[in-house]
Amino acid sequence: MFYSEILADFVVKLDLKTIPDEVKQRAKELMLDTLGTALAASNEECVLNALKAFKAMPSSDEQAQIWGKDENLSVIYAAMNNAIAAHALDFDDTHTEAILHASAILAPLCLSYGFSVCKSGEKVLKAFIAGWEVAARIGIASKGTFHKRGFHTTAICGVFGAAVASGVLLDLSKTQMINALGFAGSFASGVNEFLSNGSNSKVLHIANALKNGIFIAHFAKANLNAPLSIFEGRDNVFRAFGIEEECDKNELDKGLNEIWQILQVSIKPYPSCHFAHGFIDCALALREDGLKNEDIQSIECFVDEVPISFICDPISAKYEPKTAYEAKFSMPFLMALAFEDGFLNLSSYQNLKRKNVLEFAKKITYKKHKSSGFPKYFPGHLKAYLKNGKIITKDIFINKGNFDNPLSLDELEFKFLNNAKQAIDEKRARALILKITSLETQKEFQI
Known part of the structure; x- marks a missing residue:
């Protein structure tokens, strides 16, 4: 039996009544967190520019709300814009082992598009869970090799998750769901070149995966057929986008209905690239020791291979990021912010030219290192060399916010409330908490 058949069988047989309560509760927490991050980003330049673009495109009569705005768009465009907002601040959740930001795709898809087609909170919740389960398993099976090849794992795995979630919303049969998975491999795309200048293509990966997932489900519903062997064939997704010999396809169906990947998702305490979180924790730990900037001669960080390309390389550019978005992918700058202020939040990026921060960042170097916990955890390991000759070691094995060290x-x-208040008042924000916690009873969703 092909893996597409196994996964499709799992999805179409999934019954919300038999899904463990802790899984449903975690799904709601992830949706709420994603909604908050999207509201916080509703006035970001890239979000407003995307909204301008969507307004200029041809649209259908069906409308949905732009989160944080008193206006609507064609439902798919609205969902795409909400997805861009969900990922714009790099404050959305991550399945660390899969290296995947699926909630930024699935929450807007299910809440904006989902309620427009099914009017059932139960089905929306089931779609979100099913999409996460499939997308995460593909990411885990890839063993980080999509990133090694220069592809954005969320862009590759996310379209599979979006296709599955859309398929649940549209009541696809098993055969149709198999075809949806087969099509997803041909719709997957997204390269990591955004790292070269902190540009907007990364957030468009999220919107593109959402849109493609919806299209795929409709194509499958209309009985177009796709390859069964999208995970095993000569040109399968792991060969096309990853390093097939390093992948483990057994992860695709390992523990289905027993191991719930949604429980392995980490919620970010800091608005930055998740790979840097263990090192931010280390910087905060140095500060808690009472150390001052002037006490430290240099810091050597030990970083795993995949994160290096995101948060360390080229190190000369990371020392002085030109934009807030570049800063979120700079390990030394993020560590310097945390050490200087004792926190890292949405206001931390307002001034990128602070003398003390820049001086501290330039004390930081890195070496390639293999951590035992990566990528299940995004750890931080460093040695701080003090001017008095002492050496202090910091080892954060499980980053704060990880499912094994949760918020x-x-x-x-x-x-959520701090994020939501960037766009709406506290009364509306608290009403949203109630709507998400009682999602099964909802027949529509408005901010």
């Missing part, structure tokens, strides 16, 4: 429910609510 508390109070911390999650605090993050």
Whole structure:
């Protein structure tokens, strides 16, 4: 049996009543967190520019709301714009082992598009969970090799998740769901060249995956057929986008209905590239030791191969990021911000020219290192060489916010309310918390 058949069988047989309560609860937490990050980004330049572009495109009569705005767009464009907002601040969640930001795709798809086609909160919740399960398993099976090849894992895996979620919303049969998975391999795309200048293509990967997933589900619903062997064939997705000999395809169906990948998703405490979070934790730990900038001669960080290309290389450019978005992918600059201020939040990027921050960042170098916990965890390991000759070691094995070191429910609510207040008042924000926690009973969704 092909893996597409196994995964399709899992999806079409999925029954919300038999999904564990903790899985449904975590799904709601992820949706709420994603909604908050999107609201916080609703006035970001790239989000407003995307909205301008969508307004100029031909649209259908069906409308959906732009999150954080008192206006609507054609439902697919609205969902795409909301997805761009969800990823724009790099504050959205991550399945660390899969290296995947699926909620930024699936929450807008399910809440904006989903309610326009099914009017059922139960089906929306099921679609979100099913999409995450399939997308995460593809990311895990890839063993980070999509990134090694220069592709954005979220862009590749995300279209599979979006196709599955859309297929649930449209009630695809097993055969149709198999075809949806087969089509997803041909719709997958997204390269990491955005790292060269901190540009907007990364957020468009999210919108593109969402849109392609919807299209795919409709093509499959109309009984167009696709390859069964999208995971095994001569030109399968792991060969096309990854390094097939390093992949483990057994992860695709490992523990289906027993191991729930949505429980392995980490919620970010810091608005930055997730790969840097363990090192931000290390910088905060150095500060908690009472150290000052002037006490430290240099810091050597030990970084895994995949994160290096995102947060360390080229190190000369990382020392002085030109934009807030570039700063979010600079390990030394992020560490310097955290060490200087004792926190890292949405306001941290307002001034990129602070003398103390730039001086501290330039003390930081890195060496390639293989961590035992990566990529399940995004750890941080460093040696700080002090001017008095002492050497201090910091090892963060499980980054804060990881599912094995999670944010508390109070911390999650605090993050959501702080994010949401960038666009709406607290009364509306608290009403959204109630809507998401009672999602199964909802027949529509408005901010």
